[in-house]
Amino acid sequence: MIPAAILDGILHGSAAQQRRAIAKAITLLESTRADHRAQGDALLTALLPHTGKAFRLGISGVPGVGKSTFIEALGLYLIAQGHRVAVLTIDPSSSVSGGSILGDKTRMEHLSVNDQAYIRPSPSSGTLGGVAEKTREAMLVCEAAGYDVVIVETVGVGQSETAAASMTDMFVLLQLPNAGDDLQAIKKGVMEIADLVVINKADLDPHAAMRADAQITSSLRILSQHGNPENSRHDKALWHPKVLQISALLGQGVDGFWDAVSQYRELQTANGRLATRREKQALAWMWERIDAGLKQAFRQHPQVKNLLPALQQDVAAGRIAASTAARNLLSAQSGQALSAIE
Amino acid sequence: MIPAAILDGILHGSAAQQRRAIAKAITLLESTRADHRAQGDALLTALLPHTGKAFRLGISGVPGVGKSTFIEALGLYLIAQGHRVAVLTIDPSSSVSGGSILGDKTRMEHLSVNDQAYIRPSPSSGTLGGVAEKTREAMLVCEAAGYDVVIVETVGVGQSETAAASMTDMFVLLQLPNAGDDLQAIKKGVMEIADLVVINKADLDPHAAMRADAQITSSLRILSQHGNPENSRHDKALWHPKVLQISALLGQGVDGFWDAVSQYRELQTANGRLATRREKQALAWMWERIDAGLKQAFRQHPQVKNLLPALQQDVAAGRIAASTAARNLLSAQSGQALSAIE
Numbered sequence: 001m002i003p004a005a006i007l008d009g010i011l012h013g014s015a016a017q018q019r020r021a022i023a024k025a026i027t028l029l030e031s032t033r034a035d036h037r038a039q040g041d042a043l044l045t046a047l048l049p050h051t052g053k054a055f056r057l058g059i060s061g062v063p064g065v066g067k068s069t070f071i072e073a074l075g076l077y078l079i080a081q082g083h084r085v086a087v088l089t090i091d092p093s094s095s096v097s098g099g100s101i102l103g104d105k106t107r108m109e110h111l112s113v114n115d116q117a118y119i120r121p122s123p124s125s126g127t128l129g130g131v132a133e134k135t136r137e138a139m140l141v142c143e144a145a146g147y148d149v150v151i152v153e154t155v156g157v158g159q160s161e162t163a164a165a166s167m168t169d170m171f172v173l174l175q176l177p178n179a180g181d182d183l184q185a186i187k188k189g190v191m192e193i194a195d196l197v198v199i200n201k202a203d204l205d206p207h208a209a210m211r212a213d214a215q216i217t218s219s220l221r222i223l224s225q226h227g228n229p230e231n232s233r234h235d236k237a238l239w240h241p242k243v244l245q246i247s248a249l250l251g252q253g254v255d256g257f258w259d260a261v262s263q264y265r266e267l268q269t270a271n272g273r274l275a276t277r278r279e280k281q282a283l284a285w286m287w288e289r290i291d292a293g294l295k296q297a298f299r300q301h302p303q304v305k306n307l308l309p310a311l312q313q314d315v316a317a318g319r320i321a322a323s324t325a326a327r328n329l330l331s332a333q334s335g336q337a338l339s340a341i342e
Numbered sequence: 343m344i345p346a347a348i349l350d351g352i353l354h355g356s357a358a359q360q361r362r363a364i365a366k367a368i369t370l371l372e373s374t375r376a377d378h379r380a381q382g383d384a385l386l387t388a389l390l391p392h393t394g395k396a397f398r399l400g401i402s403g404v405p406g407v408g409k410s411t412f413i414e415a416l417g418l419y420l421i422a423q424g425h426r427v428a429v430l431t432i433d434p435s436s437s438v439s440g441g442s443i444l445g446d447k448t449r450m451e452h453l454s455v456n457d458q459a460y461i462r463p464s465p466s467s468g469t470l471g472g473v474a475e476k477t478r479e480a481m482l483v484c485e486a487a488g489y490d491v492v493i494v495e496t497v498g499v500g501q502s503e504t505a506a507a508s509m510t511d512m513f514v515l516l517q518l519p520n521a522g523d524d525l526q527a528i529k530k531g532v533m534e535i536a537d538l539v540v541i542n543k544a545d546l547d548p549h550a551a552m553r554a555d556a557q558i559t560s561s562l563r564i565l566s567q568h569g570n571p572e573n574s575r576h577d578k579a580l581w582h583p584k585v586l587q588i589s590a591l592l593g594q595g596v597d598g599f600w601d602a603v604s605q606y607r608e609l610q611t612a613n614g615r616l617a618t619r620r621e622k623q624a625l626a627w628m629w630e631r632i633d634a635g636l637k638q639a640f641r642q643h644p645q646v647k648n649l650l651p652a653l654q655q656d657v658a659a660g661r662i663a664a665s666t667a668a669r670n671l672l673s674a675q676s677g678q679a680l681s682a683i684e
Contacts, residue, residue: 041669051660136664183565187533222525223526286671289669291633316621
């Protein structure tokens with residue numbers, strides 16, 4: 001059942017063989033054919049013991065913040081230090097537009113041609129959940145092939161930030177020194193999950209950057225006050241979200257950024273939170289996929305398909321209560337009278 | 343199938359008969375027995391044509407903000423104007439603590455003994471979704487009985503605000519004039535869904551109240567800038583979230599509050615948004631209950647129950663990929679090999 005050639009290529013191939021094997025593995029995992037899916041699952045299970053050694057870094061920011069420039073600078077910096085870097089992308093809009101705003105390899109001209117880098121555009125399969133699943137699986141494949149820094153990049157226009165944060169060890173938010181941007185990030189729940197906030201293009205207006213720095217630092221402090229008591233700011237064994245100013249274009253601040261990432265990694269490894277985070281992520285991910293599968297099976301059920309259009313109209317028109325309609329549809333799927341939901 | 347005595351009591355009873363009939367209807371709707379549930383659904387369907395004429399007002403705020411005092415003042419004000427007022431509560435913590443922080447009738451001494459008021463503490467059945475479902479159904483029962491203002495109150499400590507907003511025509515956030523409270527509200531996504539923000543206890547520190555007013559007004563403006571283009575602030579046919587200062591204890595500002603609510607109601611009725619909001623709420627509610635039912639059936643499936651403990655351990659320990667485990671469990675429930683999820 002396991003595609004042995006692909007497995008061998010990923011684990012033991014030369015750099016060029018690995019690239020080809022990774023591409024084949026990802027194609028297999030993205031296939032909707034049941035036999036491919038079974039092979040893909042067998043492959044994943046065989047690869048799993050070789051995963052988990054990479055550092056997983058999520059990077060998010062709205063279009064125009066300079067993500068590509070920053071990731072290219074960071075990637076080249078890391079490769080110069082002996083790392084191997086994979087860049088994966090979550091961009092659910094790519095399945096709508098047919099092309100990823102983030103996936104274009106020409107965005108990172110120097111990094112994309114580097115032997116030690118692997119850049120994969122966003123999968124274009126349907127929902128955010130589907131896109132995120134493929135990205136998560138691609139991440140495992142890259143880790144098994146020995147990439148020791150995996151960057152999961154996402155465009156800051158939806159819920160994709162949460163997806164990226166939910167598969168990485170550290171989540172970084174790139175911000176511009178613009179007034180109000182921090183409120184937008186708070187509103188979307190992104191500020192709250194950021195382990196590090198980076199103000200990019202700080203060189204363009206140093207005063208604005210200082211103001212943004214102070215504002216975000218204050219926001220992070222206030223957000224943490226009423227937050228999870230586990231994240232008390234007074235415990236030195238815990239990481240407290242930081243704010244950094246950089247200029248990716250001028251190459252300023254990338255080393256400071258990586259210092260901060262390394263500090264975070266050491267601290268969170270020592271206090272056990274990195275391992276806990278990964279465990280929770282894996283379980284949450286399992287349930288997320290179960291939910292998606294349940295909904296899909298429900299919508300495809302013949303009886304549900306029959307009843308749904310008329311019931312939706314009845315609910316919208318107020319002829320039947322929403323909860324009654326839900327119970328009727330659930331009974332139709334299960335083929336029996338349902339007792340009350342929870 | 344329809345419990346005729348209850349139906350008749352709700353629609354045609356005296357005030358005292360209505361109260362008893364409402365209590366019986368809610369008991370029926372909260373029962374987990376399948377026959378009760380079927381009777382409850384039949385009752386709801388029979389009541390539906392008599393619902394929808396009330397104004398549904400959601401009110402949220404953290405403990406200590408003065409919700410009870412405000413709602414009592416508002417309720418008595420409305421009754422003096424000839425309205426009949428129902429106060430329902432969503433407090434998921436009541437199922438954990440065994441007693442509702444919000445449900446105590448003694449909180450509203452004068453309102454609770456008034457003939458024209460109906461106060462119902464939070465149902466204490468399990469999850470937020472379950473609690474919200476019962477509240478939504480109780481709301482329909484009260485509307486059919488002729489209560490023309492239904493207040494859905496919630497404590498601001500979780501996701502219950504979203505539930506309250508999702509069943510009301512207007513969602514009001516009560517705030518204290520404290521620095522940082524607005525950021526907490528933005529973080530929780532509550533500021534974004536507020537149609538009106540009320541700063542209570544403004545008399546205690548008028549300067550702080552003015553600062554909070556300016557701060558929240560600015561936050562609301564920034565949040566709306568990048569929001570849904572449908573909510574453009576320049577369209578006079580649309581409602582723009584407002585900030586009001588009141589002192590519920592001194593009885594100051596209740597009339598101004600109701601003026602703002604009435605303006606909102608007139609505008610949103612005239613531009614058609616009230617009807618659209620209710621339609622969307624009903625459909626979203628149906629899907630929410632379907633999701634809850636699907637998850638419940640999944641967790642109760644014998645094969646899933648068998649496999650789940652070991653698979654969860656395998657996923658947490660990294661022996662099997664989360665997506666593979668999800669597919670295995672879904673196959674176990676459906677009794678067949680599943681094709682790929684979405």
